[in-house]
Amino acid sequence: MTSAILDVANIETHYGPIAALRGISLAVEEGKITTILGSNGAGKTTVLKTIAGALDPTRGQVRLQGQEIQGMAPDAIARKGIAHVPEGREIFPFLSVGQNLMMGAYARSDRSAMAADLDRVLSYFPRLVELRTRAAGTLSGGEQQMVAIGRALMSRPRVLLLDEPSLGLSPRLVKEVLDVIVRINRDDKLSVLLVEQNVAQALQIAHYGYVMELGRVVMADTCDQLRTKADIQEFYLGMRADDAGPNRRWKKKTWR
Amino acid sequence: MHSLISVIVSGVAVGCVYALIALGFTLIYKATEVVNFAQGELLMIGAFVAYSFIVLWGWGYWAAIAATMIVVAVIGFLIDAVILRRIIGQPQFSVVMLTIGLGFVLRAVGTMIWGTSSLVLPTPFAGAINVGGVVVSSTTLSMMVGAVFLCGAVGMFFGLTRVGVAMQAASQNQLAAYYMGVPVKLLFSLVWAISGGIAAIAGVLIAPVTLVDSNLGFLGLKAFAAAVLGGFGSVPGALVGGVLIGLLEQLSSWYVTADMKDIAAYVALLAVLFVRPQGLLGSVGRKKV
Ligand SMILES: Nc1ncnc2c1ncn2[C@@H]1O[C@H](COP(=O)(O)OP(=O)(O)O)[C@@H](O)[C@H]1O
Numbered sequence: 039m040t041s042a043i044l045d046v047a048n049i050e051t052h053y054g055p056i057a058a059l060r061g062i063s064l065a066v067e068e069g070k071i072t073t074i075l076g077s078n079g080a081g082k083t084t085v086l087k088t089i090a091g092a093l094d095p096t097r098g099q100v101r102l103q104g105q106e107i108q109g110m111a112p113d114a115i116a117r118k119g120i121a122h123v124p125e126g127r128e129i130f131p132f133l134s135v136g137q138n139l140m141m142g143a144y145a146r147s148d149r150s151a152m153a154a155d156l157d158r159v160l161s162y163f164p165r166l167v168e169l170r171t172r173a174a175g176t177l178s179g180g181e182q183q184m185v186a187i188g189r190a191l192m193s194r195p196r197v198l199l200l201d202e203p204s205l206g207l208s209p210r211l212v213k214e215v216l217d218v219i220v221r222i223n224r225d226d227k228l229s230v231l232l233v234e235q236n237v238a239q240a241l242q243i244a245h246y247g248y249v250m251e252l253g254r255v256v257m258a259d260t261c262d263q264l265r266t267k268a269d270i271q272e273f274y275l276g277m278r279a280d281d282a283g284p285n286r287r288w289k290k291k292t293w294r
Numbered sequence: 295m296h297s298l299i300s301v302i303v304s305g306v307a308v309g310c311v312y313a314l315i316a317l318g319f320t321l322i323y324k325a326t327e328v329v330n331f332a333q334g335e336l337l338m339i340g341a342f343v344a345y346s347f348i349v350l351w352g353w354g355y356w357a358a359i360a361a362t363m364i365v366v367a368v369i370g371f372l373i374d375a376v377i378l379r380r381i382i383g384q385p386q387f388s389v390v391m392l393t394i395g396l397g398f399v400l401r402a403v404g405t406m407i408w409g410t411s412s413l414v415l416p417t418p419f420a421g422a423i424n425v426g427g428v429v430v431s432s433t434t435l436s437m438m439v440g441a442v443f444l445c446g447a448v449g450m451f452f453g454l455t456r457v458g459v460a461m462q463a464a465s466q467n468q469l470a471a472y473y474m475g476v477p478v479k480l481l482f483s484l485v486w487a488i489s490g491g492i493a494a495i496a497g498v499l500i501a502p503v504t505l506v507d508s509n510l511g512f513l514g515l516k517a518f519a520a521a522v523l524g525g526f527g528s529v530p531g532a533l534v535g536g537v538l539i540g541l542l543e544q545l546s547s548w549y550v551t552a553d554m555k556d557i558a559a560y561v562a563l564l565a566v567l568f569v570r571p572q573g574l575l576g577s578v579g580r581k582k583v
């Protein structure tokens with residue numbers, strides 16, 4: 039794991055007395071897409087929030103390029119180069135789409151490069167061009183997700199954290215959003231940590247995967263390997279009998 | 295007839311100043327969800343400080359105003375950065391009590407430094423001008439022009455500057471603003487500084503019609519009524535509410551009795567809240583996303 043840009047070692051995170059993470063270790067390799075799978079309540083969102091600094095771990099380390107960042111304020115972590123696209127998008131509803139995107143570049147001052155990045159984000163999500171002056175809160179869920187991802191890219195991150203970016207989107211939009219993630223990763227060698235409920239597609243686009251259960255990592259392997267494992271096929275890909283529905287959502291199933 | 299018009303004009307002028315104070319309330323509330331009951335006392339301190347600069351130290355009017363604005367802005371900044379930040383996360387009523395207590399302290403400090411007698415703040419505004427047959431004193435005009443100018447400047451700052459837009463963003467979604475690398479706490483203290491600066495100007499503008507003493511602090515309550523009347527948390531509501539209350543005050547003392555003046559604001563507030571609990575421009579079920 040020497041090439042890990044982001045290294046999470048044995049973190050424990052609590053909500054008051056409740057332990058949500060019970061010693062999680064994972065690594066995001068430079069230039070790779072790493073995914074975290076797991077049923078609802080497994081602690082995936084908590085992992086991302088702990089990395090982003092919204093929650094402080096009671097134990098363990100988070101290292102970005104070798105430097106410990108756990109316990110730092112979320113704005114400081116963002117300025118270190120970790121961009122977080124949180125669950126539920128969390129856009130600024132009364133700001134315009136353009137203002138939302140530029141908020142991602144708040145900590146930057148290289149104006150001409152910012153303008154170029156804005157053009158690039160708009161080329162990834164051409165639909166946003168005509169929506170630029172609209173209040174972001176009036177957009178559809180899929181459009182808001184594009185704003186949230188575009189906003190994160192505007193910070194020129196070293197690591198991009200994505201929490202269920204396809205949640206609530208139509209299958210066509212899911213594909214559009216995931217395709218952009220693949221493109222960004224391929225073109226810019228951007229390191230991505232992706233939490234996805236859409237397991238089949240996550241395993242397809244990611245290089246390495248972790249499976250979480252009740253605050254622990256229970257399986258870690260390359261996505262090619264994970265795809266072949268029996269439990270994964272059974273619980274997430276719905277390939278038990280012949281009904282191999284690749285788009286089957288795990289939501290109704292429990293891992294336990 | 296002309297006297298009615300001049301009553302209306304002076305009502306609007308005083309209302310403009312109420313609108314400024316209410317604007318200060320609203321900015322702080324929108325950003326930090328704190329209702330600052332010491333807003334009137336910041337205004338009072340502004341008027342006192344301006345008096346010191348102009349009368350005691352002989353500064354020119356405009357330089358004194360700029361310096362006063364900076365002094366009160368710094369006080370506002372420190373109230374947030376040093377005092378309020380410590381009790382963040384405590385129940386809302388502790389925060390409210392704290393700002394009420396701060397108001398008392400500021401008023402006491404005001405009387406200790408500047409005494410109890412009413413002071414006169416000299417201004418360069420003398421005489422009156424004739425606007426279409428209505429005689430408007432330059433003092434009245436200064437209140438209106440000053441308020442409009444300041445509101446415009448504040449609006450441009452929040453709408454067009456990088457920091458202003460980030461302040462809006464932080465008030466709409468605090469955590470997301472942190473994720474963008476915005477130093478949210480610093481920005482909230484800056485909002486307090488801006489509100490302090492606005493209050494200081496309001497104090498300087500209204501000083502010629504009220505005199506300067508510690509009772510100026512009570513103007514905060516009228517402006518609070520204005521903010522609630524307009525719909526608490528709404529910037530246009532605060533401005534409209536302020537002007538309306540200034541107007542009502544003058545009209546009721548003109549038509550009814552002079553004693554009505556001081557209760558008109560609250561009577562209007564009760565009447566409006568009875569019919570429209572969310573205030574004139576407030577929206578129902580408004581929820582921060
Ligand atoms: N704000 C919170 N307060 C208390 N418990 C929480 C909170 N958020 C999440 N949890 C608990 O922490 C665990 C992990 O949650 P989460 O990280 O959201 O899971 P996932 O994203 O994998 O669905 C769950 O048991 C959940 O109930």
Ligand SMILES: [Mg+2]
Nearest residue numbers: 082083084125
């Ligand atoms: Mg989650």
